[in-house]
Amino acid sequence: xxxxxxxxxxxxxxxxxxxxxxxxxxxxxxxxxxxxxxxxxxxxxxxxxxxxxxxxxxxxxxxxxxxxxxxxxxxxxxxxxxxxxxxxxxxxxxxxxxxxxxxxxxxxxxxxxxxxxxxxxxxxxxxxxxxxxxxxxxxxxxxxxxxxxxxxxxxxxxxxxxxxxxxxxxxxxxxxxxxxxxxxxxxxxxxxxxxxxxxxxxxxxxxxxxxxxxxx
Amino acid sequence: xxxxxxxxxxxxxxxxxxxxxxxxxxxxxxxxxxxxxxxxxxxxxxxxxxxxxxxxxxxxxxxxxxxxxxxxxxxxxxxxxxxxxxxxxxxxxxxxxxxxxxxxxxxxxxxxxxxxxxxxxxxxxxxxxxxxxxxxxxxxxxxxxxxxxxxxxxxxxxxxxxxxxxxxxxxxxxxxxxxxxxxxxxxxxxxxxxxxxxxxxxxxxxxxxxxxxxxxxxxxxxxxxxxxxxxxxxxxxxxxxxxxxxxxxxxxxxxxxxxxxxxxxxxxxxxxxxxxxxxxxxxxxxxxxxxxxxxxxxxxxxxxxxxxxxxxxxxxxxxxxxxxxxxxxxxxxxxxxxxxxxxxxxxxxxxxxxxxxxxxxxxxxxxxxxxxxxxxxxxxxxxxxxxxxxxxxxxxxxxxxxxxxxxxxxxxxxxxxxxxxxxxxxxxxxxxxxxxxxxxxxxxxxxxxxxxxxxxxxxxxxxxxxxxxxxxxxxxxxxxxxxxxxxxxxxxxxxxxxxxxxxxxxxxxxxxxxxxxxxxxxxxxxxxxxxxxxxxxxxxxx
Ligand SMILES: [Cu+2]
Numbered sequence: 001x002x003x004x005x006x007x008x009x010x011x012x013x014x015x016x017x018x019x020x021x022x023x024x025x026x027x028x029x030x031x032x033x034x035x036x037x038x039x040x041x042x043x044x045x046x047x048x049x050x051x052x053x054x055x056x057x058x059x060x061x062x063x064x065x066x067x068x069x070x071x072x073x074x075x076x077x078x079x080x081x082x083x084x085x086x087x088x089x090x091x092x093x094x095x096x097x098x099x100x101x102x103x104x105x106x107x108x109x110x111x112x113x114x115x116x117x118x119x120x121x122x123x124x125x126x127x128x129x130x131x132x133x134x135x136x137x138x139x140x141x142x143x144x145x146x147x148x149x150x151x152x153x154x155x156x157x158x159x160x161x162x163x164x165x166x167x168x169x170x171x172x173x174x175x176x177x178x179x180x181x182x183x184x185x186x187x188x189x190x191x192x193x194x195x196x197x198x199x200x201x202x203x204x205x206x207x208x209x210x211x212x213x214x215x216x
Numbered sequence: 217x218x219x220x221x222x223x224x225x226x227x228x229x230x231x232x233x234x235x236x237x238x239x240x241x242x243x244x245x246x247x248x249x250x251x252x253x254x255x256x257x258x259x260x261x262x263x264x265x266x267x268x269x270x271x272x273x274x275x276x277x278x279x280x281x282x283x284x285x286x287x288x289x290x291x292x293x294x295x296x297x298x299x300x301x302x303x304x305x306x307x308x309x310x311x312x313x314x315x316x317x318x319x320x321x322x323x324x325x326x327x328x329x330x331x332x333x334x335x336x337x338x339x340x341x342x343x344x345x346x347x348x349x350x351x352x353x354x355x356x357x358x359x360x361x362x363x364x365x366x367x368x369x370x371x372x373x374x375x376x377x378x379x380x381x382x383x384x385x386x387x388x389x390x391x392x393x394x395x396x397x398x399x400x401x402x403x404x405x406x407x408x409x410x411x412x413x414x415x416x417x418x419x420x421x422x423x424x425x426x427x428x429x430x431x432x433x434x435x436x437x438x439x440x441x442x443x444x445x446x447x448x449x450x451x452x453x454x455x456x457x458x459x460x461x462x463x464x465x466x467x468x469x470x471x472x473x474x475x476x477x478x479x480x481x482x483x484x485x486x487x488x489x490x491x492x493x494x495x496x497x498x499x500x501x502x503x504x505x506x507x508x509x510x511x512x513x514x515x516x517x518x519x520x521x522x523x524x525x526x527x528x529x530x531x532x533x534x535x536x537x538x539x540x541x542x543x544x545x546x547x548x549x550x551x552x553x554x555x556x557x558x559x560x561x562x563x564x565x566x567x568x569x570x571x572x573x574x575x576x577x578x579x580x581x582x583x584x585x586x587x588x589x590x591x592x593x594x595x596x597x598x599x600x601x602x603x604x605x606x607x608x609x610x611x612x613x614x615x616x617x618x619x620x621x622x623x624x625x626x627x628x629x630x631x632x633x634x635x636x637x638x639x640x641x642x643x644x645x646x647x648x649x650x651x652x653x654x655x656x657x658x659x660x661x662x663x664x665x666x667x668x669x670x671x672x673x674x675x676x677x678x679x680x681x682x683x684x685x686x687x688x689x690x691x692x693x694x695x696x697x698x699x700x701x702x703x704x705x706x707x708x709x710x711x712x713x714x715x716x717x718x719x720x721x722x723x724x725x726x727x728x729x730x731x732x733x734x735x736x737x738x739x740x741x742x743x744x745x746x747x748x749x750x751x752x753x754x755x756x757x758x
Binding site for chain 2: 009010011012017020021022024025028029031032033035036037038039040043046047050051054129130141142144145148149152156
């Protein structure tokens with residue numbers, strides 16, 4: 001099929017022109033997102049600088065096992081998704097759907113582990129900042145601040161992941177209707193960028209939450 | 217008239233006649249219709265914000281304050297600030313004139329992401345509705361800057377609702393900025409190289425970079441602020457290990473560049489109008505272009521000048537003071553280039569030009585007084601006084617609003633297909649210029665004499681200047697109501713506009729007024745530099 005025959009919106013010269021523009025748009029959106037999360041990381045580090053011992057005490061209360069498992073899960077899901085992108089570039093729709101489905105299920109597993117189990121535990125152990133906060137004494141202030149960041153960051157990351165699940169589900173549906181091929185797979189690539197970005201945010205969050213200051 | 221324009225004119229179709237149902241407007245993806253939706257919305261917000269300002273000036277007629285409650289007064293100036301900054305000044309030019317003109321200037325049929333453009337309008341309206349709801353059910357008394365811990369611990373108003381509204385509107389800004397950047401990169405007409413782009417496109421490009429990169433900083437800051445407000449434990453509370461200066465750093469990291477979000481599009485508009493009404497090419501085009509980019513870059517490096525007395529180190533204050541001076545360089549380059557363009561030009565004083573000249577004068581005063589407050593030593597005396605209020609109103613209201621009106625009058629025939637009444641337009645420009653000076657010049661003196669801002673009462677010796685300022689407000693109000701009246705009138709009764717009534721360069725003038733839905737019947741090809749004035753006389757035989 002020739003490039004010119006593919007459908008495209010009227011402001012573009014060709015489907016290829018439109019596809020590359022969509023990808024550029026997603027990159028720019030991710031640049032914006034980097035600053036959004038960047039502020040969170042920066043504030044986190046600044047507050048940690050003022051309250052190091054408290055932050056360390058907070059970090060020691062986090063569930064390292066679940067965090068590590070979740071990191072593996074998320075990276076694996078990105079690997080599957082990326083494989084899916086490669087498959088559709090070879091016009092293999094069936095494999096694309098399988099890869100996306102695996103990525104989707106892993107994403108859901110992350111959310112269940114994070115919010116169904118880990119948050120549940122955290123809340124039960126009174127780790128949410130407030131009058132009934134579990135850690136007392138002079139480390140309380142810093143530990144509470146640590147958990148402010150913990151809950152804000154994981155909630156925002158979780159919301160991004162939830163949006164990602166919606167997008168991957170949308171790709172699966174469209175792939176199921178046979179809309180993608182080697183000639184046209186832009187949405188697959190665009191969602192892939194977003195999915196990997198959510199993964200990258202977690203890769204920064206993982207050490208911030210679970211590793212730094214945990215001690216020997 | 218080109219062949220393409222002729223063909224569309226024959227069919228008689230324009231974007232305005234392409235569907236008349238409410239649905240065809242509310243679900244449109246046409247950048248021109250979205251611009252109209254935005255224009256109507258920001259007009260409403262402008263007059264709400266202006267009402268807040270009017271009440272503030274009403275209160276300050278007598279030293280003890282005509283509004284008896286200081287709390288009410290605080291809520292009024294906060295409402296004025298919040299509505300004006302986020303729902304008028306920041307979006308105004310990009311979402312209305314920018315949305316309409318950018319694709320036309322590029323020679324494109326639409327922006328890169330038309331649906332995102334519509335989404336941005338809905339986000340704007342949702343954010344605006346939430347903010348208005350919170351303002352009309354009591355509002356907030358924190359000032360538009362939301363400083364902590366006042367905002368998070370002590371204020372009694374609807375802080376969280378207001379913050380959510382601003383957060384949502386922020387994403388509409390990001391969507392618009394993203395759309396512009398990608399469109400300018402990807403949708404330029406054949407022959408439209410980067411350095412053949414009109415300065416309006418360059419300045420919106422620079423604006424968009426700030427929108428995309430600074431707004432998310434504010435967004436996250438507001439998330440952390442809302443968390444702290446709701447749970448009373450958070451990042452910015454000094455009694456609980458937090459850092460209130462961190463809030464100020466983050467807030468101004470957005471809000472200083474936001475000043476350039478407001479003013480850069482104005483630079484772009486004036487750079488279109490001055491050559492068109494002087495019949496000369498823009499003097500030093502490349503300098504103006506690089507000055508726009510330079511301002512966008514430097515604007516990210518000066519936020520600390522808002523914190524000279526907040527307890528930052530002397531070293532950082534010095535660095536921020538020097539960096540703030542550096543912004544004056546590209547800004548001054550622009551002013552000199554406009555003046556250079558005027559030099560020996562065949563100047564026509566139509567309303568857009570009068571507004572543009574008003575902009576140059578008011579912005580120059582606002583910019584020069586900016587140097588006073590950028591100077592570390594002077595700022596310690598002037599900060600938190602009416603001097604600062606006068607300074608930023610010269611830049612934002614005198615500068616930006618004048619530029620907005622300049623652009624609105626300049627492109628009005630293109631947008632609506634009708635001419636505004638010229639004499640009324642000139643009268644409006646003049647009244648606004650006079651009313652503005654009368655309102656804000658006394659505030660420079662008040663501030664220099666030491667009257668603090670944001671107080672609902674003042675020492676009796678300041679009364680004469682305050683009455684002058686309040687009197688000026690009534691003239692300014694008349695000046696703003698005038699365009700509302702005659703522009704609305706012109707929609708029905710205005711003279712029909714030709715495709716290029718100003719005989720200006722720029723692709724937007726090579727299509728009928730109002731343009732057809734697809735903008736150009738045949739994609740235009742650019743073969744010359746921008747601002748190729750004077751334009752050759754049209755041949756009588758064609
Ligand atoms: Cu500033």
